[in-house]
Amino acid sequence: MNYEQLITEMAERDERFVIMTAENRALLRNIPKNDKIKNRFFDTGITEQTMLGAAAGLALRGRTPIVHALAAFLTMRAFEFIRTDAGIGNLPVKLTGFIPGFLSDGNGPTHQAIEDISILRGIPNMEVFAPADEEDMLIMLPQIWNSKAPSYVRANIAKPVLTHSKDFTIGKAEVISTGTDITFLVYGMLFPHVVEAKSLLEKQGLSIGLVNMRCLKPVDEQVILDSVSNSEVVIAVEDHFKIGGLYSIIAEVLLKHRTTGNVQSFSLGEKWFKPGRLDAVLEYEGFTGVKLSQRALALLEIVSKP
Amino acid sequence: MKEQEIIELKSLALKVRENIVNMSTEGGCFTGASLSCTDLFVYLYKKFLNINKNNLQDPNRDYLFLSKGHDVPALYGLYAEIGFIEKARLQNHLSTEDSIYWHPNRNIPGVEFHSGSLGHLPSVAIGVALDCRLRNQTNKVVVVTGDGELNEGSVWEAALVASAYKLDNLILVVDRNYFQANMATEELIPLESIKEKFEAFGWHAQEVDGHDFNQLEAAFKSTAFGKGKPSVVIAQTVRGKGLPSIEKRADRWFCNFNANEVQALLGELHDNKPAELVSETLVVR
Numbered sequence: 001m002n003y004e005q006l007i008t009e010m011a012e013r014d015e016r017f018v019i020m021t022a023e024n025r026a027l028l029r030n031i032p033k034n035d036k037i038k039n040r041f042f043d044t045g046i047t048e049q050t051m052l053g054a055a056a057g058l059a060l061r062g063r064t065p066i067v068h069a070l071a072a073f074l075t076m077r078a079f080e081f082i083r084t085d086a087g088i089g090n091l092p093v094k095l096t097g098f099i100p101g102f103l104s105d106g107n108g109p110t111h112q113a114i115e116d117i118s119i120l121r122g123i124p125n126m127e128v129f130a131p132a133d134e135e136d137m138l139i140m141l142p143q144i145w146n147s148k149a150p151s152y153v154r155a156n157i158a159k160p161v162l163t164h165s166k167d168f169t170i171g172k173a174e175v176i177s178t179g180t181d182i183t184f185l186v187y188g189m190l191f192p193h194v195v196e197a198k199s200l201l202e203k204q205g206l207s208i209g210l211v212n213m214r215c216l217k218p219v220d221e222q223v224i225l226d227s228v229s230n231s232e233v234v235i236a237v238e239d240h241f242k243i244g245g246l247y248s249i250i251a252e253v254l255l256k257h258r259t260t261g262n263v264q265s266f267s268l269g270e271k272w273f274k275p276g277r278l279d280a281v282l283e284y285e286g287f288t289g290v291k292l293s294q295r296a297l298a299l300l301e302i303v304s305k306p
Numbered sequence: 307m308k309e310q311e312i313i314e315l316k317s318l319a320l321k322v323r324e325n326i327v328n329m330s331t332e333g334g335c336f337t338g339a340s341l342s343c344t345d346l347f348v349y350l351y352k353k354f355l356n357i358n359k360n361n362l363q364d365p366n367r368d369y370l371f372l373s374k375g376h377d378v379p380a381l382y383g384l385y386a387e388i389g390f391i392e393k394a395r396l397q398n399h400l401s402t403e404d405s406i407y408w409h410p411n412r413n414i415p416g417v418e419f420h421s422g423s424l425g426h427l428p429s430v431a432i433g434v435a436l437d438c439r440l441r442n443q444t445n446k447v448v449v450v451t452g453d454g455e456l457n458e459g460s461v462w463e464a465a466l467v468a469s470a471y472k473l474d475n476l477i478l479v480v481d482r483n484y485f486q487a488n489m490a491t492e493e494l495i496p497l498e499s500i501k502e503k504f505e506a507f508g509w510h511a512q513e514v515d516g517h518d519f520n521q522l523e524a525a526f527k528s529t530a531f532g533k534g535k536p537s538v539v540i541a542q543t544v545r546g547k548g549l550p551s552i553e554k555r556a557d558r559w560f561c562n563f564n565a566n567e568v569q570a571l572l573g574e575l576h577d578n579k580p581a582e583l584v585s586e587t588l589v590v591r
Contacts, residue, residue, distance in 0.1 A: 045466065050428075050464045053427070053433065053460070057430040057432060057434040061437035084423050088420055089420070
């Protein structure tokens with residue numbers, strides 16, 4: 001099963017679902033040819049704003065529009081339409097952002113959605129998700145699309161490097177392991193790279209926790225609190241600006257619970273990333289498994305110094 | 307239209323204008339802009355749209371989306387007269403005990419969607435029109451924009467998309483009062499020819515006197531509804547219509563009159579003698 005097969009199956013079964021795109025058909029190649037659902041497929045051309053307004057109109061009539069565009073343009077070109085039409089209206093408009101974060105690889109900063117989590121989670125009632133890979137996404141999507149809330153998903157069609165728990169609930173993370181030295185909290189496409197970093201660090205005898213966050217809003221507060229109390233260092237790993245993403249979310253959760261911890265950020269700080277082939281980008285920006293493990297080790301050494 | 311019908315529409319429009327004037331105090335409202343589309347709303351709700359207080363939840367009703375949300379006193383002023391809301395509720399204008407504020411919201415029966423940010427509802431109306439067609443329903447989807455609102459790029463995105471999808475159940479109405487906020491449209495961002503612009507986008511376009519009920523009737527009866535393309539009716543109107551003392555004035559978009567002025571203006575609605583106004587005007591130049 002892939003993304004398009006899932007959306008096709010759900011739309012065939014349930015007439016509430018309509019499928020929209022601003023001429024981004026990478027994940028929707030066969031739907032326009034599918035006689036059962038093609039009348040519920042609307043490609044509005046390169047008009048993110050009008051697509052979002054129309055999605056709100058369809059939702060007013062009882063539909064659940066699943067809306068596609070490149071993540072940068074979906075979330076930023078149409079931001080006020082998301083906030084004002086879907087947000088104020090509290091309508092079940094389901095956003096799927098394609099090539100978010102590092103996945104825009106060679107496009108350059110115009111296409112880099114690395115503030116999407118920050119701006120979308122600021123909208124009341126909006127739910128925000130970032131699956132680790134395609135399998136994870138397919139486990140998560142049925143619940144996301146059946147929820148009454150507006151939502152944003154960072155699309156991720158990477159092949160999985162491990163089997164994910166089928167047990168998904170909105171607001172719950174997937175705990176891969178717990179550890180006493182370092183716990184990585186990660187979401188989205190960086191997940192497999194952190195899996196690799198974890199295995200490299202474990203070879204050095206370290207105890208490593210790893211959490212696939214899955215949901216950025218609502219977030220799994222308990223998993224954050226547990227990570228901080230279980231391990232020496234917690235590292236939030238994200239292809240996102242430092243402000244407003246997972247690192248900020250962790251800070252908000254810790255303050256809410258009147259606690260603190262040694263929480264570090266592996267993020268893009270306040271800069272757009274150097275565009276290139278994805279593997280080259282990850283190498284340059286320090287997000288390969290090897291680089292992540294080295295950066296984590298360096299952090300741990302600083303912490304451990306008397 | 308029969309003479310008696312015109313008399314009734316004019317009498318209703320006068321009551322709506324009185325309601326607008328009564329809301330133009332204690333904080334004020336967008337008086338000038340509301341008066342320009344009063345006759346339009348009266349015509350649409352009384353003669354054109356299948357919308358009444360008993361079918362507001364019926365999926366087969368017609369839809370009216372007010373995209374130039376700051377005109378909402380005209381809408382609420384009418385709703386109070388046709389039974390959508392209690393007339394006494396208009397006195398709650400700007401009270402936090404109610405939801406009657408400067409822009410529309412769905413807490414008020416009859417309001418299909420909130421607006422205030424310009425250039426949104428043509429797109430929202432497209433979604434509704436698409437769904438009506440998907441369900442083989444023949445209801446009309448009308449969306450009212452301002453003329454200044456046509457500055458917004460999203461209006462023209464929507465114009466392209468509505469045309470591409472041949473949305474012949476969608477009718478856009480432009481309240482062409484020649485002002486945007488505090489400037490004359492043609493002095494700031496000239497819009498003419500609006501009709502030719504829409505025609506170039508593949509729309510059926512008409513221009514009419516937006517205060518003449520016979521002309522409105524003729525225009526709305528000859529749209530391209532059901533004929534393969536979206537329609538626009540460009541209603542030529544007068545900002546402040548009905549109050550010569552504020553008509554066609556750039557500085558009388560938003561008004562906050564004192565109690566004496568309100569009384570004088572209510573008189574002016576009937577005798578057309580310009581009232582003496584002392585309250586502050588909006589000057590941007």
